[in-house]
Amino acid sequence: MTQKLTDHSRLCLHTITTKPWSLQQCIDGYNRAGIPAITVWRQALEPQGLAASAKMLKGSSLRVTSLCRGGFFPAATADGRAKALDDNRKAIEEAHAIGAPLIVLVCGAVPGIALPEARKMIADGIAAVLPEAQAAGVKLAIEPLHPMYANDRSAVNTIRQANDLVQEIGSRQVGVAVDVYHLWWDDTLEQEIRRCGKAGSLMAFHVCDWLTPTREFLNDRGLMGEGCINISQIRGWVEAAGFAGDVEVEIFSTELWQTDQTQFVERIKQAYLNHV
Amino acid sequence: MTQKLTDHSRLCLHTITTKPWSLQQCIDGYNRAGIPAITVWRQALEPQGLAASAKMLKGSSLRVTSLCRGGFFPAATADGRAKALDDNRKAIEEAHAIGAPLIVLVCGAVPGIALPEARKMIADGIAAVLPEAQAAGVKLAIEPLHPMYANDRSAVNTIRQANDLVQEIGSRQVGVAVDVYHLWWDDTLEQEIRRCGKAGSLMAFHVCDWLTPTREFLNDRGLMGEGCINISQIRGWVEAAGFAGDVEVEIFSTELWQTDQTQFVERIKQAYLNHV
Numbered sequence: 395m396t397q398k399l400t401d402h403s404r405l406c407l408h409t410i411t412t413k414p415w416s417l418q419q420c421i422d423g424y425n426r427a428g429i430p431a432i433t434v435w436r437q438a439l440e441p442q443g444l445a446a447s448a449k450m451l452k453g454s455s456l457r458v459t460s461l462c463r464g465g466f467f468p469a470a471t472a473d474g475r476a477k478a479l480d481d482n483r484k485a486i487e488e489a490h491a492i493g494a495p496l497i498v499l500v501c502g503a504v505p506g507i508a509l510p511e512a513r514k515m516i517a518d519g520i521a522a523v524l525p526e527a528q529a530a531g532v533k534l535a536i537e538p539l540h541p542m543y544a545n546d547r548s549a550v551n552t553i554r555q556a557n558d559l560v561q562e563i564g565s566r567q568v569g570v571a572v573d574v575y576h577l578w579w580d581d582t583l584e585q586e587i588r589r590c591g592k593a594g595s596l597m598a599f600h601v602c603d604w605l606t607p608t609r610e611f612l613n614d615r616g617l618m619g620e621g622c623i624n625i626s627q628i629r630g631w632v633e634a635a636g637f638a639g640d641v642e643v644e645i646f647s648t649e650l651w652q653t654d655q656t657q658f659v660e661r662i663k664q665a666y667l668n669h670v
Numbered sequence: 671m672t673q674k675l676t677d678h679s680r681l682c683l684h685t686i687t688t689k690p691w692s693l694q695q696c697i698d699g700y701n702r703a704g705i706p707a708i709t710v711w712r713q714a715l716e717p718q719g720l721a722a723s724a725k726m727l728k729g730s731s732l733r734v735t736s737l738c739r740g741g742f743f744p745a746a747t748a749d750g751r752a753k754a755l756d757d758n759r760k761a762i763e764e765a766h767a768i769g770a771p772l773i774v775l776v777c778g779a780v781p782g783i784a785l786p787e788a789r790k791m792i793a794d795g796i797a798a799v800l801p802e803a804q805a806a807g808v809k810l811a812i813e814p815l816h817p818m819y820a821n822d823r824s825a826v827n828t829i830r831q832a833n834d835l836v837q838e839i840g841s842r843q844v845g846v847a848v849d850v851y852h853l854w855w856d857d858t859l860e861q862e863i864r865r866c867g868k869a870g871s872l873m874a875f876h877v878c879d880w881l882t883p884t885r886e887f888l889n890d891r892g893l894m895g896e897g898c899i900n901i902s903q904i905r906g907w908v909e910a911a912g913f914a915g916d917v918e919v920e921i922f923s924t925e926l927w928q929t930d931q932t933q934f935v936e937r938i939k940q941a942y943l944n945h946v
């Protein structure tokens with residue numbers, strides 16, 4: 395049995411989890427709730443721009459865990475792939491500006507591009523932006539996505555693939571983000587988490603829950619405890635592999651976004667103690 | 671490049687693919703269309719009963735490829751697991767009665783039962799009914815299901831797991847059903863198909879397509895060519911592994927079930943030549 399979490403000192407919320415809130419509302423709301431850390435989604439930067447966002451975050455007491463998200467490297471044309479690189483370079487600048495030590499990569503997949511080809515474009519894309527990431531002191535975490543997203547969101551669909559890719563790239567700057575939603579079903583998860591930890595590549599840990607039935611592919615994730623994932627077991631594996639960083643709550647839920655977000659944050663805090 | 675299919679001599683339709691049709695309508699419709707083979711779903715047997723169904727099928731010129739489906743072994747109680755065994759024994763009788771040499775197993779998963787435990791119940795369940803299957807001369811094909819079904823339909827979610835399970839059971843009576851819908855995303859698919867063939871365990875090949883977006887989890891599969899799966903490539907792997915059996919079209923689609931089924935069968939025949 396994994397030891398229970400007894401306080402919120404490692405709890406981080408993704409701004410997307412409280413999507414109805416602006417960045418300022420997230421900062422204020424998380425602060426009020428005693429949540430120490432934030433992962434910033436790039437769309438939360440847009441309304442007020444990067445400089446103002448960075449000022450807000452640096453003026454707050456929140457720790458910035460990561461920036462979500464870079465990636466989406468595959469594209470049908472060379473021009474499309476070059477644009478993806480530019481966008482990743484912009485993300486690196488943004489991460490640097492807001493003090494995020496890490497960017498989460500949703501690696502990308504495009505209907506019409508075969509998976510092996512998409513995976514090659516992903517490896518090439520990461521290699522291309524690696525110098526900028528190194529110069530900015532920003533790490534890049536490959537997040538393997540559930541196989542149900544293989545055709546349009548990420549061609550990296552298992553932690554084994556992510557570990558292989560990190561090994562192939564061979565830079566301490568590039569690692570893996572473990573999200574229980576994407577990986578819980580995999581019977582090699584424990585061993586691949588161990589491998590990832592041994593390689594010093596385990597850079598992030600995301601939690602939410604898998605609902606049954608899941609009513610649609612994107613925005614029907616559950617609060618921890620509402621679904622079937624043994625989150626504390628996976629946290630135990632991650633910690634046994636040496637990870638001691640923030641536990642990031644990333645929930646996309648049309649249903650939960652419609653609830654009062656202040657109360658929702660309190661429910662998250664409770665679910666974190668009970669089910670993570 | 672896989673050699674193109676030039677006739678329909680290996681084409682098999684699942685009765686569920688033309689769900690609005692009764693078994694008799696399926697038999698007549700497939701016959702009229704020159705389709706030589708049928709896989710019978712158990713609910714198609716119910717209205718007229720097993721004896722009448724068997725008579726219909728034996729009186730037709732259709733080859734019965736398999737019976738769908740057995741499995742669903744995991745259950746929370748011993749009584750529930752015993753009922754599942756009874757149901758699988760009934761399926762074996764049905765397969766024997768209609769002349770189906772094979773039963774496809776959707777192995778089962780139950781919310782609240784951890785996957786390793788569910789997998790143990792699956793292995794135990796198959797072992798328990800194996801003597802009856804052997805006595806009836808009916809083979810059992812484990813169909814790994816897409817990881818998005820891991821919590822409620824099958825705890826066997828990759829072909830590697832299915833191959834491992836077949837190896838563990840160690841009987842020529844038990845093998846694997848390869849369905850492109852469930853397995854297309856897996857970067858170990860080619861090697862595991864080869865392994866499956868070498869073991870003499872490749873017992874069935876199911877086709878349809880993966881739509882993007884997929885609007886819901888169960889009944890939004892596409893006709894071959896409508897989605898992203900490189901079906902002919904996978905058929906090539908399956909044939910290189912020694913499989914020369916029927917190519918079974920299994921499509922669950924609320925949308926396609928609403929169309930004229932006679933015309934739909936013609937579309938399937940065309941899609942089979944163009945995209946399988």
